[in-house]
Amino acid sequence: MEFGWTKAEEEFRTRIQEAFATHARPGWTHHDRDMPTIKDRDDSIAFCQALADEQLLTPHWPEEYGGRSASGWEQAILGEEAWGSGEPRGPQYMNVNWIGPAIIYAGTQEQKDYHLSRIGKGNVLWCQGFSEPDAGSDLASMRTAAVRDGDDYVINGQKCWTSYAHRAEFCFLLCRTDPKAERHAGISIFLVPMDTPGIEVREIPSPYAAHLVHEVFFTDVRVPESCRLGPENKGWQTIMTVLANERAGWVTHENAFRRLDTLLEHPDVDPTNPDVSATAGRAYAMAEATKVLNFLAIDERENTEHGKARTIAPVGQAALGLLEPAVGWAIHEISGMESLDPDSIAGRSMVSMTASPIAAGAIEIQFNLIAKQTLQLPKEGRPA
Numbered sequence: 001m002e003f004g005w006t007k008a009e010e011e012f013r014t015r016i017q018e019a020f021a022t023h024a025r026p027g028w029t030h031h032d033r034d035m036p037t038i039k040d041r042d043d044s045i046a047f048c049q050a051l052a053d054e055q056l057l058t059p060h061w062p063e064e065y066g067g068r069s070a071s072g073w074e075q076a077i078l079g080e081e082a083w084g085s086g087e088p089r090g091p092q093y094m095n096v097n098w099i100g101p102a103i104i105y106a107g108t109q110e111q112k113d114y115h116l117s118r119i120g121k122g123n124v125l126w127c128q129g130f131s132e133p134d135a136g137s138d139l140a141s142m143r144t145a146a147v148r149d150g151d152d153y154v155i156n157g158q159k160c161w162t163s164y165a166h167r168a169e170f171c172f173l174l175c176r177t178d179p180k181a182e183r184h185a186g187i188s189i190f191l192v193p194m195d196t197p198g199i200e201v202r203e204i205p206s207p208y209a210a211h212l213v214h215e216v217f218f219t220d221v222r223v224p225e226s227c228r229l230g231p232e233n234k235g236w237q238t239i240m241t242v243l244a245n246e247r248a249g250w251v252t253h254e255n256a257f258r259r260l261d262t263l264l265e266h267p268d269v270d271p272t273n274p275d276v277s278a279t280a281g282r283a284y285a286m287a288e289a290t291k292v293l294n295f296l297a298i299d300e301r302e303n304t305e306h307g308k309a310r311t312i313a314p315v316g317q318a319a320l321g322l323l324e325p326a327v328g329w330a331i332h333e334i335s336g337m338e339s340l341d342p343d344s345i346a347g348r349s350m351v352s353m354t355a356s357p358i359a360a361g362a363i364e365i366q367f368n369l370i371a372k373q374t375l376q377l378p379k380e381g382r383p384a
Contacts, residue, residue: 003295005077012074016056016081023050024088041125041167044090048122051089058096058120065104065112066120072298076251083254091164095119095126099172102189102242106230111191115170127168127194129159129216139174140183140236144218146175146190153177153190153228155198155221165201165214168194178233189235190227197221251294252320256287256327262345263331268338276334283330290319314369321363324352 025043051057060075061067082089100119103111118124135141144157155175171192178186198221204213230238260283264271271277293316300312328349332339335346371377
């Protein structure tokens with residue numbers, strides 16, 4: 001299957017390539033993008049500010065919020081070039097692709113005025129408080145509670161596996177506000193400043209040399225009602241609406257192409273070796289198949305009424321979850337002992353491949369969505 005780009009889309013890609021070549025830090029492609037140092041944070045912010053100046057950070061946002069209502073295809077082009085360059089936007093990827101859109105979707109005018117301009121200029125860092133010790137892929141099991149006290153909420157609980165928490169200025173936080181409600185009801189979203197008294201961040205030891213994840217503890221954290229995003233107890237609907245749009249067409253397959261290309265350019269790797277070419281070829285083929293699925297998901301999103309269920313997006317998501325381990329093993333087979341070096345592309349691939357199938361929710365969740373949305377199988381299953 002061939003996908004073609006219009007002249008305008010090709011020109012848009014060229015603009016992005018020129019901006020990345022001009023503003024991205026040299027060597028970022030070979031650097032873990034998760035900002036262990038202040039310099040990494042500052043470089044990412046500076047890069048995103050430069051993109052914002054060229055109106056390339058949030059082109060998919062509505063014009064009234066600083067974007068230009070770019071199509072899903074243009075958003076995909078931007079994503080491909082970003083991931084193909086090692087994703088120098090760092091955590092801003094999360095800011096511009098679902099935190100900002102969530103505020104656009106459900107925020108008050110005051111929240112939009114305060115947060116969107118900062119996100120759109122690339123000069124603020126966020127973390128997301130989703131997972132908990134007993135609520136990972138099954139977020140509806142969360143226990144972190146926000147209890148009303150007059151015009152405030154008092155938050156108590158714990159989040160874990162929180163990337164960027166040590167650098168973030170705000171947390172996009174999910175809390176249970178009605179403990180008696182059904183599992184997916186009674187959940188609200190809060191936009192919480194990370195310097196609020198009662199918040200403690202602890203690093204979780206991780207095999208990622210430069211990917212820091214954290215526990216975040218909330219002890220009697222008091223926030224005003226104005227920090228709540230959207231109606232009380234309706235946070236789940238907001239999350240599902242925004243993530244359904246964002247995840248319909250993730251293009252992180254470009255990261256697989258980038259790492260395989262880099263590996264085959266290594267002076268110690270002979271791409272003409274039959275074993276090498278066969279192993280790499282299988283990984284390239286899987287990446288190409290994943291790309292096709294994600295492009296089909298984008299096409300479905302572009303042609304489906306807002307709010308309607310998408311049938312292809314879960315398939316693309318599942319494919320991405322399977323792609324990372326497949327590429328990691330291919331790189332390991334080709335690199336051999338170099339996979340033991342945590343600073344090598346092979347070593348980083350071996351570590352990251354263990355997290356990819358669960359990082360955005362266990363792949364089994366996507367299988368359930370495929371059964372429900374794509375195949376429309378009955379919940380009770382097949383009779384014995």
